[in-house]
Amino acid sequence: MNTAALQPQDVPEQVGHSDAGTGVPHGATDSAGPASRRIIVGYGFWLFLLSDIIMFSAFFATYAVLSGATDGGPTAAQLFDTRNVALETACLLASSFACGMASVAVSERNQMWTQLTLLATGVLGAAFLALEIKEFASLVARGAGPTRSAFLTAFFTLVGCHGLHITAGLLWLGTMMAQFLAKGFRENIRHRFLCFSLFWHALDIIWIAIFSLVYLNGARA
Amino acid sequence: MSAVRGMRSYLVGLGLATLMTIASFWAAQTHVIYGPGVPVAIVVLALAQMGIHLVFFLHITTAPDNTNNVLALAFGILIACLVIFGSLWIMANLNHNMMPAAHMASAA
The missing domain is CATH 1.10.287 (Helix Hairpins)
Incomplete structure (x- = not known):
């Protein structure tokens, strides 16, 4: 193949080598080289999130197997308060949406809206966490703590693990707000924020599975 | 825009x-x-x-720059389904085979 063959109409032949830029002129920075750093960072963090979801799937499997093993203790239908779960769900969904608004503000490099939307994300996430802690405390006070039965052990492990992720996410959120304030919208800071927003949205997806399979199905049984 | x-x-x-x-x-x-x-x-x-x-x-879309993400997601879903349905299947089977022992334990 001579140099005359390297014309625009031959570009599709290079798709197998690197398809990052040819199909989407806005998505990647270049068409022939490796994918942009933003795409690689997002991909790497996406792999971490998927492994995290696989860990959660093991907890879901444990819960599904043990959900009937109440050892004569309280059952899911006697314990769960659907109204509280609806409030938690609303908080987390609104928090996820506020995080999306923060992504838009970051792409516009608007410091005030970035801080405001991140603050809203954090406040709603903290409200979710407060509701969950209140629920756990009331369960323990009613003698339905994690040591009561295998069902409650699996329940506290699964939902508590999600709560721990939210707690870690809130700490991460605080450092992101500080970094945007102190360092501005530098490229590496924006990449960190991309990872945070993926993390936060993925936690909302796991919560969908929790409120559907654990709470709604449990409250009916 | x-x-x-x-x-x-x-x-x-x-x-x-x-x-x-x-x-x-x-x-x-x-x-x-x-x-x-x-x-x-x-x-x-x-x-x-x-x-x-x-x-x-x-x-996560079907756009060409998203192929890797979609493939990773598909693999993640496969593993998650294997873990969840595999566990349920095996444990249901074990439960079924252990039934007489469970009866004895509750009767004792």
């Missing part, structure tokens, strides 16, 4: 996700739906809402 498009995507996602959430909470409490069908409805609504979150919040 792109900010408006970005915000519209999140707004559409929020609207659809809210609809799905309300629908599943409604399905859990109503008596309109045939009883054994309710868990199926809840699972289907949950899967739909997860798809909405993936597309509108996480921006």
Whole structure:
């Protein structure tokens, strides 16, 4: 193949080598080289999130197997308060949406809206966490703590693990707000924020599975 | 311009996700739906809402620059399904075979 063959109409032949830029002129920075750093960072963090979801799937499997093993203790239908779960769900969904608004503000490099939307994300996430802690405390006070039965052990492990992720996410959120304030919208800071927003949205997806399979199905049984 | 498009995507996602959430909470409490069908409805609504979150919040799409993300997601779903349904299958089988011993334990 001579140099005359390297014309625009031959570009599709290079798709197998690197398809990052040819199909989407806005998505990647270049068409022939490796994918942009933003795409690689997002991909790497996406792999971490998927492994995290696989860990959660093991907890879901444990819960599904043990959900009937109440050892004569309280059952899911006697314990769960659907109204509280609806409030938690609303908080987390609104928090996820506020995080999306923060992504838009970051792409516009608007410091005030970035801080405001991140603050809203954090406040709603903290409200979710407060509701969950209140629920756990009331369960323990009613003698339905994690040591009561295998069902409650699996329940506290699964939902508590999600709560721990939210707690870690809130700490991460605080450092992101500080970094945007102190360092501005530098490229590496924006990449960190991309990872945070993926993390936060993925936690909302796991919560969908929790409120559907654990709470709604449990409250009916 | 792109900010408006970005915000519209999140707004559409929020609207659809809210609809799905309300629908599943409604399905859990109503008596309109045939009883054994309710868990199926809840699972289907949950899967739909997860798809909405993936597309509108996480921006996992079928665009060419997203192929790697979609493939990784497919592999993750495969492993998660193996773990969950494999565990349920094996444990149900064990439970079935252990039944006489469980009866003896409860009788004692």
